[in-house]
Amino acid sequence: MTASLPTSVAQLLPQGIADALNDQRPAVLLALAVVVLTVLLLAVVLPLLKSNRTRGSLIVVAGPCGSGKTTLFYQLRDGSTHNGTVASMQENSGEVLVKGDKGRTVGKVTLLDVPGHERLRHRLEQHLKDAAAVIFVVDAADIMPHKVEAAEELFEVLTHPSVCRRRVPLLLACNKSDLDTQAHSLDFVRRTIERQLDAMRKTRATVSPEMAAKAALLGKAGDAGGLSLSLDKLRSPVSAVECSALTGQVQALHAFLAGFAR
Ligand SMILES: Nc1nc2c(ncn2[C@@H]2O[C@H](COP(=O)(O)OP(=O)(O)OP(=O)(O)O)[C@@H](O)[C@H]2O)c(=O)[nH]1
Ligand SMILES: [Mg+2]
Incomplete structure (x- = not known):
């Protein structure tokens, strides 16, 4: 099932991104999600684990x-x-x-x-x-x-x-x-x-x-x-x-x- 962005949201985004999202490119969204999760993992979770180990x-x-x-x-x-x-x-x-x-x-x-x-x-x-x-x-x-x-x-x-x-x-x-x-x-x-x-x-x-x-x-x-x-x-x-x-x-x-x- 596909769904396009609400017009009010699409107007706030740069044209290219809005088009890409509206084109329903799941691969792009998936890649974005992977990048965000990786950054979160590196920036937040790993230092916490490391400090808990030494502490x-x-x-x-x-x-x-x-x-x-x-x-x-x-x-x-x-x-x-x-x-x-x-x-x-x-x-x-x-x-x-x-x-x-x-x-x-x-x-x-x-x-x-x-x-x-x-x-x-x-x-x-x-x-x-x-x-x-x-x-x-x-x-x-x-x-x-x-x-x-x-x-x-x-x-x-x-x-x-x-x-x-x-x-x-x-x-x-x-x-x-x-x-x-x-x-x-x-x-x-x-x-x-x-x-x-x-x-x-x-x-x-x-x-x-x-x-x-x-x-x-x-x-x-x-x-x-x-x-x-x-x-x-x-x-x-x-x-x-x-x-x-x-x-x-x-x-x-x-x-x-x-x-x-x-
Ligand atoms: N009789 C006795 N003397 C001790 C004992 N523990 C340490 N000493 C003596 O107390 C003196 C000081 O000991 P240190 O271990 O150098 O003291 P410190 O707390 O490390 O001192 P700073 O490094 O200056 O902070 C030394 O002459 C030790 O031999 C103990 O259990 N019994
Ligand atoms: Mg000492």
Whole structure:
């Protein structure tokens, strides 16, 4: 069955196209449809598939200087700390084989260790756009002198637009638990960070409307039922574990990574 274009439509089209359509050349229409579909596929669908693939397994390791990120990176990647590290000025990236309960490999993830230096904070912000999850490393033995630095960086991570929008999971890794007498308990580190973040969101809310909007992403004071902010009630799911990158006590990290292994 054939049908010609309505006159009002035909008048709006260039003469050649209107004639072609009126000539009922199905081959032309079919070719046009194929071209449009191909362009759509290339421009929209493929980049989406590609970004989902990388996002599926990129784990960003962040945290203050000296907390043990690079040591943890080597421990997870190679099962060795390579006899110590120096302060990093470059990212380290590598594939990690994720181990299940019985030590069997359950898949792999890409780990990206981002230096803690404040001057490199913009690089962390870039990487967070592609992160499937974040491991935020703090030094459990030295958290008190570094609590402001740790909370400031964590504030940036937890209020990062992409992290908030995609509700990227975050693991607070309380490292250096091998320092028995000096390392604070998981609960202590967690509460210290919560109190510091709480104070930070209150003071930042008064700085500017932009800061107030960012601070509001951590919830309003009192949301946690008490005075302090609760890491359990944020947009991103946050969990916390003890570990020792130096001695290889990293099973809890493998358990977290298993959720993102491919
Ligand atoms: N006792 C103990 N020391 C650790 C542990 N993890 C790291 N360290 C030590 O802490 C120091 C800093 O470790 P790094 O891994 O270089 O710290 P980083 O977080 O990468 O620091 P930046 O690169 O400056 O951001 C080194 O002397 C490590 O040997 C741990 O689990 N236990
Ligand atoms: Mg480092």
